[in-house]
Amino acid sequence: MKSIKQYLILPLMVLFGISPAIKAQSDLQISKVFDLYGEKKGVVMVELTDEMLDGYDFSLFKSLTILNNPSAADFIRKCLSKDEVGAKKVKQVVANGIPTSIYLQLARKGELYRLILFNETLRPEHKITLIYIESKNDSEDVLKLILKKK
Amino acid sequence: MKIRIKNKITFSEADKLIERYYDGLTSADEEKQLRSFLSQSTLPERYKPEQAIFGYFDGKKKKVQFSLRPTIRWASVAAVILASVFIAKLYLTEKQSDYAFIDGKKITNMSEIKSQALASLSDISAKNNEVEDGLKNVNNDELIKKQLDVFSGF
Numbered sequence: 413m414k415s416i417k418q419y420l421i422l423p424l425m426v427l428f429g430i431s432p433a434i435k436a437q438s439d440l441q442i443s444k445v446f447d448l449y450g451e452k453k454g455v456v457m458v459e460l461t462d463e464m465l466d467g468y469d470f471s472l473f474k475s476l477t478i479l480n481n482p483s484a485a486d487f488i489r490k491c492l493s494k495d496e497v498g499a500k501k502v503k504q505v506v507a508n509g510i511p512t513s514i515y516l517q518l519a520r521k522g523e524l525y526r527l528i529l530f531n532e533t534l535r536p537e538h539k540i541t542l543i544y545i546e547s548k549n550d551s552e553d554v555l556k557l558i559l560k561k562k
Numbered sequence: 563m564k565i566r567i568k569n570k571i572t573f574s575e576a577d578k579l580i581e582r583y584y585d586g587l588t589s590a591d592e593e594k595q596l597r598s599f600l601s602q603s604t605l606p607e608r609y610k611p612e613q614a615i616f617g618y619f620d621g622k623k624k625k626v627q628f629s630l631r632p633t634i635r636w637a638s639v640a641a642v643i644l645a646s647v648f649i650a651k652l653y654l655t656e657k658q659s660d661y662a663f664i665d666g667k668k669i670t671n672m673s674e675i676k677s678q679a680l681a682s683l684s685d686i687s688a689k690n691n692e693v694e695d696g697l698k699n700v701n702n703d704e705l706i707k708k709q710l711d712v713f714s715g716f
Contacts (some may be wrong), residue, residue, distance in 0.1 A: 448663075451661055451663045451666045452666060453665050454665065455663070455665070455666075455679075456662065456663070456664050456665075456678055456681075456682070457662065457663040458661075458662045458675055458678045458679045458682065459660065459661055459662070460660050460675065460676070460679055461660060463676075465661065465676055465679055465680065466676070466680055468683075474680060475678075475679060475682035476682075477681070477682050477685065529686050531685055531686050533685075539685070540688060541682050541685040543682055543683070543686060551569055557685075558683055558686060
């Protein structure tokens with residue numbers, strides 16, 4: 413009986429150990445945004461893992477740029493209103509009563525710091541940018557680095 | 563002189579039973595009696611072949627117990643292998659997740675992917691001029707208010 417337990421414990425441990433690390437953003441509502449809009453026309457979606465991107469050290473980088481789709485912006489805001497629960501709102505810009513920029517610092521997932529950056533502009537064209545970042549570096553440092561680089 | 567043995571079968575009776583056994587005429591009870599007689603260790607040499615026969619059959623009659631242990635062991639090995647395949651597949655999938663979709667078309671060229679990523683980051687950092695945009699909105703609102711005030715006098 414002891415040897416049977418030994419045979420079963422190993423795969424169970426590996427599975428339970430691996431599963432939390434799989435897609436740390438899958439618990440977030442914004443994952444629906446990427447799934448829904450990612451492959452549509454007028455949309456650019458990027459996903460990078462463990463890549464050094466121009467000095468940024470991200471474990472995971474996902475971005476979505478949507479052109480001329482106001483309903484997408486409304487949907488993203490609804491998702492963000494749920495994801496911001498328990499998160500730290502680093503910055504919010506409201507124009508005409510509607511949040512057009514939201515930067516959220518989410519609760520850590522294991523060793524990873526997580527950020528959501530949302531921006532909507534109306535000029536020169538209607539453009540939505542949604543970015544999700546996971547990094548081993550402190551999210552405040554990451555945010556300062558992003559905002560510093562222009 | 564009759565030799566009394568513990569099973570109350572004499573040698574001559576045992577011989578008769580053995581003969582009937584070889585002819586296939588013994589009943590279950592008679593075979594039982596014979597087996598019991600032959601199980602003694604002090605029997606003469608001439609009974610050795612019969613003792614061997616009954617001993618052989620006794621060995622054959624041992625109940626084969628089904629053991630679940632080998633089945634569980636093999637199932638565990640299969641589970642370990644499946645888990646390893648699953649993890650390897652997952653790892654490979656995760657590692658190959660650098661991509662971009664532009665207008666629904668998948669791009670795997672790394673330089674293109676990185677330039678798109680940097681472009682999206684510049685949207686966030688370049689548009690950090692909310693003060694300027696805020697002021698523009700205020701000016702627009704004031705202009706509208708002034709225009710509306712023109713009609714409020716009527």
